Amino acid sequence: MPAGGAPPGAAPDPSVPDPSVLDAEEVARAHRVDPAAGLSDAEASARLVEHGPNELRAARTHPLWKRIVAQFADPLIILLLAAVVISIAAWIIEGAHGAPVDAIVIAVIIVANAVLGLVQEARAEHAVAALAEMTEARSQVLRAGRIVTVPAAELVPGDVLVLAEGDQVGADGRLLRANSLHIAEASLTGESQPVEKDAATLSAPASIGDRNDMVFKGTAVTRGTGRAIVTATGMRTEMGAIATMLDETESEASPLQTEVGRLGRMLGRVVIVIALVVMVTLALVEGIHSLADVVTILLLGVSLAVAAVPEGLPAVLSVVLALGVQRMAKRNAVVKSLSSVETLGSASVICTDKTGTLTQNQMTIERVVTASGTVELGGVGYRPVGSATVGGRPLEAGPLREEAELVLGAGSLANDAQLAEVDGTWRIEGDPTEAAFLVAARKLDGVPERAAGFERTGEVPFSSERKMMSTVHRRGDGTAYVLSKGAPDVLLGRCTRVRVGDGSAVLDDAGRERILGEVEALSANAFRTLGVAYREAPEFDAVPAVSGVDAGRAAAPEDGATASAAGQPGRAAASAPDDVDETHERDLVFAGVVGIIDPPRPEVRPAVAEAHAAGIRIIMITGDHPATAARIAADLGIIEPGGPARTGAELDAMDDREFRDAVRNVSVFARVSPAHKLRIVDVLQADGQVVAMTGDGVNDAPALKSADIGIAMGITGTEVTKEAARMVLADDDFATIVEAVREGRVIFDNIRKFLRYLLYSNMGEVLTVFLGVVFAGVLGLSQASGDAIVVPLLATQILWINLVTDSAPALAMGVDPEIDDVMARPPRGIHDRVIDGRMWAGIASTGLTMSIATLLVIDVFLPGGLIPGGTDGIDVARTAGFTTLVFMALLAPFNARSEYSSAFRGLLSNRWLLAAVGLGIVLQVLVVTLPPLQTAFGTAPLDWAHWLVAITAATLVIWVEELRKAWMRWRRSSRRK
Ligand SMILES: Nc1ncnc2c1ncn2[C@@H]1O[C@H](COP(=O)(O)OP(=O)(O)OP(=O)(O)O)[C@@H](O)[C@H]1O
Numbered sequence: 001m002p003a004g005g006a007p008p009g010a011a012p013d014p015s016v017p018d019p020s021v022l023d024a025e026e027v028a029r030a031h032r033v034d035p036a037a038g039l040s041d042a043e044a045s046a047r048l049v050e051h052g053p054n055e056l057r058a059a060r061t062h063p064l065w066k067r068i069v070a071q072f073a074d075p076l077i078i079l080l081l082a083a084v085v086i087s088i089a090a091w092i093i094e095g096a097h098g099a100p101v102d103a104i105v106i107a108v109i110i111v112a113n114a115v116l117g118l119v120q121e122a123r124a125e126h127a128v129a130a131l132a133e134m135t136e137a138r139s140q141v142l143r144a145g146r147i148v149t150v151p152a153a154e155l156v157p158g159d160v161l162v163l164a165e166g167d168q169v170g171a172d173g174r175l176l177r178a179n180s181l182h183i184a185e186a187s188l189t190g191e192s193q194p195v196e197k198d199a200a201t202l203s204a205p206a207s208i209g210d211r212n213d214m215v216f217k218g219t220a221v222t223r224g225t226g227r228a229i230v231t232a233t234g235m236r237t238e239m240g241a242i243a244t245m246l247d248e249t250e251s252e253a254s255p256l257q258t259e260v261g262r263l264g265r266m267l268g269r270v271v272i273v274i275a276l277v278v279m280v281t282l283a284l285v286e287g288i289h290s291l292a293d294v295v296t297i298l299l300l301g302v303s304l305a306v307a308a309v310p311e312g313l314p315a316v317l318s319v320v321l322a323l324g325v326q327r328m329a330k331r332n333a334v335v336k337s338l339s340s341v342e343t344l345g346s347a348s349v350i351c352t353d354k355t356g357t358l359t360q361n362q363m364t365i366e367r368v369v370t371a372s373g374t375v376e377l378g379g380v381g382y383r384p385v386g387s388a389t390v391g392g393r394p395l396e397a398g399p400l401r402e403e404a405e406l407v408l409g410a411g412s413l414a415n416d417a418q419l420a421e422v423d424g425t426w427r428i429e430g431d432p433t434e435a436a437f438l439v440a441a442r443k444l445d446g447v448p449e450r451a452a453g454f455e456r457t458g459e460v461p462f463s464s465e466r467k468m469m470s471t472v473h474r475r476g477d478g479t480a481y482v483l484s485k486g487a488p489d490v491l492l493g494r495c496t497r498v499r500v501g502d503g504s505a506v507l508d509d510a511g512r513e514r515i516l517g518e519v520e521a522l523s524a525n526a527f528r529t530l531g532v533a534y535r536e537a538p539e540f541d542a543v544p545a546v547s548g549v550d551a552g553r554a555a556a557p558e559d560g561a562t563a564s565a566a567g568q569p570g571r572a573a574a575s576a577p578d579d580v581d582e583t584h585e586r587d588l589v590f591a592g593v594v595g596i597i598d599p600p601r602p603e604v605r606p607a608v609a610e611a612h613a614a615g616i617r618i619i620m621i622t623g624d625h626p627a628t629a630a631r632i633a634a635d636l637g638i639i640e641p642g643g644p645a646r647t648g649a650e651l652d653a654m655d656d657r658e659f660r661d662a663v664r665n666v667s668v669f670a671r672v673s674p675a676h677k678l679r680i681v682d683v684l685q686a687d688g689q690v691v692a693m694t695g696d697g698v699n700d701a702p703a704l705k706s707a708d709i710g711i712a713m714g715i716t717g718t719e720v721t722k723e724a725a726r727m728v729l730a731d732d733d734f735a736t737i738v739e740a741v742r743e744g745r746v747i748f749d750n751i752r753k754f755l756r757y758l759l760y761s762n763m764g765e766v767l768t769v770f771l772g773v774v775f776a777g778v779l780g781l782s783q784a785s786g787d788a789i790v791v792p793l794l795a796t797q798i799l800w801i802n803l804v805t806d807s808a809p810a811l812a813m814g815v816d817p818e819i820d821d822v823m824a825r826p827p828r829g830i831h832d833r834v835i836d837g838r839m840w841a842g843i844a845s846t847g848l849t850m851s852i853a854t855l856l857v858i859d860v861f862l863p864g865g866l867i868p869g870g871t872d873g874i875d876v877a878r879t880a881g882f883t884t885l886v887f888m889a890l891l892a893p894f895n896a897r898s899e900y901s902s903a904f905r906g907l908l909s910n911r912w913l914l915a916a917v918g919l920g921i922v923l924q925v926l927v928v929t930l931p932p933l934q935t936a937f938g939t940a941p942l943d944w945a946h947w948l949v950a951i952t953a954a955t956l957v958i959w960v961e962e963l964r965k966a967w968m969r970w971r972r973s974s975r976r977k
C-alpha cells in the first residue's frame with residue numbers, strides 16, 4: 001500500500017475493536033498506512049485537521065466577557081460600585097445639580113483599571129503559553145519513509161512511532177516490532193516495574209496492564225527499541241480516558257503566590273478595619289449634617305479600602321515572574337512553571353552530572369594501555385588524524401600494536417556512533433564516548449579497512465547501571481564474537497583472560513591489580529577510562545559449532561577479527577537478531593584500556609566560584625571513575641585538590657547515618673547509579689536543603705522529580721527526563737544553571753522591590769487619611785470650611801494616586817536590573833517570609849514619612865493648626881498635600897530598590913522606571929492645572945510657592961530613608977567586625 005494513499009476524511013473506522021487482538025498488518029490496513037514508510041506529510045496534515053491535536057485537554061479559553069466580569073468580581077470593587085450608585089442616588093435626591101463628578105470619575109477609574117488588569121493577565125498567559133511551546137514533547141515517527149521528529153501534539157492515527165530508550169510514548173499504538181522494549185506504565189496502570197513489550201498479537205482482549213502488544217500515551221520507554229502504529233490520539237487514548245481525573249493544565253500556585261495571596265488578604269482585612277475606623281471617626285468628630293456628608297464619608301472609606309487593598313497583586317506577580325522566565329529562556333534555561341523560578345532562587349545545593357555538563361563532552365582517546373605498554377595518540381577533536389607513538393617514538397609493528405588495534409577495533413565495533421566528514425569538518429552522531437573510538441581507530445593504519453567483513457547480529461545495550469555494553473558480531477566465515485566495552489572495573493569482573501600480542505593469557509589477581517593500577521593512574525590524570533574485552537561466541541556462529549573448535553580458537557580473534565569499522569558499523573540489519581543478554585558477557589578476554597580526555601568547559605570554573613560565593617554547595621554525581629571525578633572536581637574548584645570521593649559501592653555499604661554524614665561532607669560521588677541520586681536528594685532535603693539536580697538518562701527521572709528543581713539536559717537528555725524536570729538546559733551547560741539561579745534571585749528580589757514599593761505608597765495613603773481624620777483638629781483641618789465634612793484627601797484623589805500614578809512605577813520595579821549583587825548573599829531559606837521584619841520596618845518608616853509630610857504641607861497652607869500662618873482655603877492646601885504625596889510616591893521606588901543600598905545607586909539604570917516616574921509627574925501637573933481635571937479631582941491651581949513646598953517636602957521621603965539605610969549599613973558592618 002502506498003504511504004498515506006488514503007484520502008483524508010476516510011477516517012479509520014472508530015468501531016475497529018481492540019487493536020491488541022488484531023494482527024499488526026490488519027491494524028495497518030485499518031489505518032491505511034504502510035508500516036515500512038509511514039504516512040506522507042500531506043496525509044499526516046490532513047489527518048491532523050480531521051482528528052485534532054494529540055492533546056489531553058483542549059486548552060480552556062475563557063471568553064472575553066467572562067474575563068471582563070472577573071475583573072469586577074472583587075467584593076471591594078462591587079462595594080465601590082455600590083457606593084457610586086448610592087452617590088448618584090443622593091445626587092438625584094438632592095435635586096441633580098451640576099454633574100455627579102465623583103461618581104463618574106470613580107467609575108472611569110474602575111473601568112480603566114479593569115482594562116489594565118485584563119492586559120496584564122493576557123500578557124502573563126501569553127508568556128506561560130510561550131513557555132509551554134518551548135518545552136513541548138516530541139516524538140519520532142516515520143513519515144514518507146524517513147524518521148523525523150515531530151511535536152507529540154501533531155501525532156495522528158496511522159503514524160508509525162519509532163521508540164527508543166528515554167522516549168515518552170506520544171500516543172496509543174499497536175506494536176509492529178519490539179526489541180527488548182521495556183516500558184514504564186506506572187502513570188497509567190500504577191505498576192511500578194517496567195513491562196517488557198512484545199509485538200505478538202494477543203489471543204484475547206486483556207486489561208490495559210496486560211496488553212503487551214500495545215504502547216500507551218504518557219508512558220516511558222526505559223529500555224530497548226520498537227515501532228508502533230498509532231491507534232488513538234488525544235482524549236481518545238487510554239490516558240485521555242482518565243484525564244478527567246488528572247487536571248494537567250491546572251497550574252498549582254507557587255509558595256510565593258500563596259504567601260502573597262495570604263499577605264494580600266491580611267492587608268485587606270487591616271485596611272478595611274482602618275477604613276471603618278476612619279468612617280466612624282469622621283462621622284463622630286465632624287458630625288453628619290447632610291446626605292452629601294454621608295456620601296462623602298462612604299466614598300472616602302470605600303475608596304481608601306479599594307486603593308489600599310492590593311487586589312491586583314497576583315496578576316502583577318505573574319507578569320513579573322513570566323517576564324523573568326522569558327529572560328531566563330533567552331539564556332538557555334527553560335523553566336516549565338513560574339513557581340520554579342522562586343525555587344531556583346533559593347537553591348542551596350546543585351547536584352550535577354559531570355560529562356557534558358561540567359565537561360565539554362568532546363571525547364578524545366589519547367592513551368591506549370594494554371598488556372605490552374601504552375600507545376599515545378595525537379590529534380585534536382574528532383578529526384581522525386594524529387600520530388600513534390610510544391614514549392615519543394612512532395608505534396612499530398609488534399605485540400603492543402596488535403593489542404592496541406584490537407582495543408580500538410573491537411571498541412569501534414561495539415559502538416552505535418557514527419563519524420562523517422561534512423564540508424571539511426568531522427562530525428559525529430551518537431555518544432561522543434563511542435565516537436572517540438571511531439576517531440582513534442582511524443589513527444592506526446589498516447584498522448578501519450579490516451572491518452568490512454563484520455556484521456552485527458545482536459546487542460546488550462549500555463545503561464548507566466551496567467556501565468558497559470556488548471555486541472555480537474559475525475565474520476564473513478560465520479564465526480561470532482562477543483565484543484564488550486565499559487567501565488574497566490566492571491568489565492574486569494567478567495574477564496578471565498587477558499590479551500597478549502596475538503594470543504591471550506590467564507588473568508590472575510596480579511594481572512587484575514596491574515590493570516586496576518593503570519586505570520587509577522589514568523583517572524588521577526583526569527582521563528576517563530574505558531575497557532575493551534571480547535570472546536569468541538560459538539553459540540552465535542552462523543554454522544553450528546563443531547566440537548573441539550572452541551579450544552582451537554581460544555586465542556582468536558586474530559587476523560580479521562581486529563578489524564574495525566572506523567566508518568559506520570551501524571546496527572545489524574539482520575532479519576532475526578541474536579538473542580543476547582547479560583549472561584553472554586562472561587569469560588571475556590581483557591584487551592586493554594583507553595584513556596579519554598574530556599576537557600572541562602572553560603566557563604564552569606568561574607560559575608563554580610560564583611555559586612560558592614552565593615552560599616550554594618555543588619555536588620558532582622557521576623557514573624565515571626572516582627579518581628577521574630575527583631581530579632576534575634578539583635580542577636573546577638568544586639573540591640580541594642585531594643578531596644574525598646565516594647563510590648556507589650561505598651554508599652551501598654553504609655547505614656543511614658553514615659550515608660547522611662557522607663552526603664553532608666563529601667561533594668564527589670562516582671560510579672553511582674541513578675538510584676543513588678534519589679537517595680542523595682532525599683538526604684539533602686531532609687537536611688533542609690533546596691536541591692537542584694541534573695540528569696539526562698531515563699533512570700534519572702525519579703531523582704529529577706524528587707528534587708526541588710529537576711534539571712534536564714536539552715541536548716543529550718531524553719524526553720522522559722525533560723518531562724520529569726522543572727527546568728531544561730538548552731545548552732547542557734553547568735554555568736547556565738548558576739546563571740538561572742542568579743536570575744531566579746533577581747526575580748525574587750524584584751518581587752520584593754515591587755511589594756515594598758506597593759506597600760510604601762499604600763501605607764502612605766492610609767496613614768495620611770487615618771492620621772488626617774484623627775488629628776483633624778490639631779492640623780487645622782476641621783476648622784477649614786465651616787460645617788461640611790473636611791477630609792485630608794478626596795476619594796477620587798486616593799484612587800488617582802493608587803490606580804493611576806502608582807501603577808507604572810510598580811510595574812517598572814518588577815523588571816528592575818540587579819542593584820545589589822544577589823549572588824553575594826546566602827540562599828534564601830525556603831521558609832523565609834517574602835516580607836521580613838526589616839522590610840516591614842522600612843515600609844513603616846517610609847509610610848509614616850509620607851503621611852506626616854503630606855499632612856504638614858496641608859497644615860502649612862491652612863490657617864491655624866500646628867504650623868500657623870497659612871492663608872489658603874482647604875482646596876488649595878489639600879491640592880498641595882495631594883501633590884506632595886504623589887511626588888513622594890514617585891520618588892519612593894528609588895528607595896524600594898534595595899534594603900541597604902542608597903537610592904542613588906544605579907539611579908538611571910531602569911529606563912522603565914524613569915519613564916514611569918516622568919509620566920507620573922506629567923499626569924500630576926495636568927491634574928492640578930487642567931480645569932476639567934481640576935473639576936474631576938477637586939484640585940485647585942497652585943502658585944510657585946505651593947509647588948516649591950510640595951516638591952521640597954516630597955524629597956524628604958528619600959532623605960529619611962537614606963539616613964535609615966546608612967544607619968543599617970553601619971550597624972551591619974559593625975556587627976560583622
Ligand atoms: N557508550 C559506552 N559504552 C560502554 N561503556 C560506557 C559508555 N559510556 C560510558 N561508559 C562507561 O560507563 C561509565 C558510566 O557512564 P555514565 O554515562 O553512567 O556516566 P558518565 O557519562 O561517566 O558521567 P555522568 O554521570 O557525569 O554523565 C563511564 O565511566 C564509562 O566507563
